[in-house]
Amino acid sequence: MTTEFRSPCPIASTLDIIGDRWTLIIIRDLLNGKKRFSEFLTSPEKITTSVLTTRLGALEANGLVAREIYQTKPKRYEYILADKGRQLVPILQAMCVWGNTFIDDTWAPPASFMQQ
Amino acid sequence: MTTEFRSPCPIASTLDIIGDRWTLIIIRDLLNGKKRFSEFLTSPEKITTSVLTTRLGALEANGLVAREIYQTKPKRYEYILADKGRQLVPILQAMCVWGNTFIDDTWAPPASFMQQ
Numbered sequence: 001m002t003t004e005f006r007s008p009c010p011i012a013s014t015l016d017i018i019g020d021r022w023t024l025i026i027i028r029d030l031l032n033g034k035k036r037f038s039e040f041l042t043s044p045e046k047i048t049t050s051v052l053t054t055r056l057g058a059l060e061a062n063g064l065v066a067r068e069i070y071q072t073k074p075k076r077y078e079y080i081l082a083d084k085g086r087q088l089v090p091i092l093q094a095m096c097v098w099g100n101t102f103i104d105d106t107w108a109p110p111a112s113f114m115q116q
Numbered sequence: 117m118t119t120e121f122r123s124p125c126p127i128a129s130t131l132d133i134i135g136d137r138w139t140l141i142i143i144r145d146l147l148n149g150k151k152r153f154s155e156f157l158t159s160p161e162k163i164t165t166s167v168l169t170t171r172l173g174a175l176e177a178n179g180l181v182a183r184e185i186y187q188t189k190p191k192r193y194e195y196i197l198a199d200k201g202r203q204l205v206p207i208l209q210a211m212c213v214w215g216n217t218f219i220d221d222t223w224a225p226p227a228s229f230m231q232q
Contacts, residue, residue, distance in 0.1 A: 007160040010215025010222040011144050011208055017219075019137035028127050044123040084218050090210040092127055098207060099126025102200050103133075106126040 003062060017062050018088065022047055022055050024095070027081070027088050030065065031113070035078040059085065089116060119178060133178050134204065138163055138171050140211070143197070143204050146181065147229070151194040175201065205232060 005013045018024055025047065029040055040052055047055075056079060059065040064085035067077045096109045121129045134140055141163065145156055156168055163171075172195060175181040180201035183193045212225045 005219070006162070008221055008223045009141075009144070009160070010212045010219065010225060012141055012161050013219045013222050014211040014215040015137050015140060019135070019140070021131050021135035024131060024135070025125075025128055028125070044125070045128050046122070087214055087217065091207060091214060094206040094210050095130040096126045098203060099130040101203065103121070103126065103129045105124055106129050107124045109126060 014091075017058075017064070018091075020055075022051055023059065024088065024092060026052070026055055026059065027064070027085055028092060030079060030081045030085065031089065031092070031116075035080070037077070037079075064088070130207075133174075133180075134207075136171075138167055139175065140204065140208060142168070142171055142175065143180070143201055144208060146195060146197045146201065147205065147208070147232075151196070153193070153195075180204070 003016050005016050007013070018027075022045075025043065025045055026040060029043055034040055034043075037049075037052065037056075040047060040056075041049065056065065056067075059079075060067055062084075064082055066080045066082050068080055070076055070078050093109075093114055096114065099106045100108065119132050121132050123129070134143075138161075141159065141161055142156060145159055150156055150159075153165075153168065153172075156163060156172075157165065172181065172183075175195075176183055178200075180198055182196045182198050184196055186192055186194050209225075209230055212230065215222045216224065
């Protein structure tokens with residue numbers, strides 16, 4: 001699967017990769033230490049297994065996440081943030097600031113998240 | 117139309133408002149001076165009239181954009197960024213940095229855009 005870019009605009013091209021309601025939630029969870037398929041399912045947003053499967057596949061195809069086998073029978077994988085995924089942190093931090101400013105009753109992010 | 121928030125996470129809640137492939141492209145165009153429906157249609161990403169109508173309606177409902185009439189027969193509107201929309205700039209700037217770093221051949225944004 002190759003991402004088709006709508007234009008050479010860096011904003012539009014970034015949105016071609018992360019412009020949906022779920023991808024950055026998975027990145028948030030990876031930054032907070034989650035690694036396994038079952039762990040992502042426990043987040044409060046209640047992602048479905050089919051959306052999670054699709055998004056993890058796209059994240060891997062786009063090089064934001066790597067997959068490592070940790071059990072062979074049956075095969076089980078852990079998902080590891082690649083540098084290309086980790087470098088999304090400033091976007092997530094800016095979203096925290098905006099969300100805390102403009103959406104009532106949002107959680108304050110941990111200082112460790114905002115200062116990494 | 118009221119946005120339903122999936123959780124009190126500020127990242128998830130922000131994505132509930134701007135988490136799609138088109139909303140931030142309209143915000144980019146507004147920041148760059150576009151105001152009229154027909155102007156948004158000329159951007160290189162080629163948004164369709166139906167997607168543009170839907171997204172402008174959601175932006176207005178969420179208070180990111182205000183609509184002002186500029187012609188009465190027939191009625192024509194201009195779209196104006198509200199403060200809540202303008203404060204998305206740091207998210208767009210972070211997307212420019214990420215896109216320029218990780219996606220080949222993306223445009224360098226104008227210095228005026230990155231320094232506002």
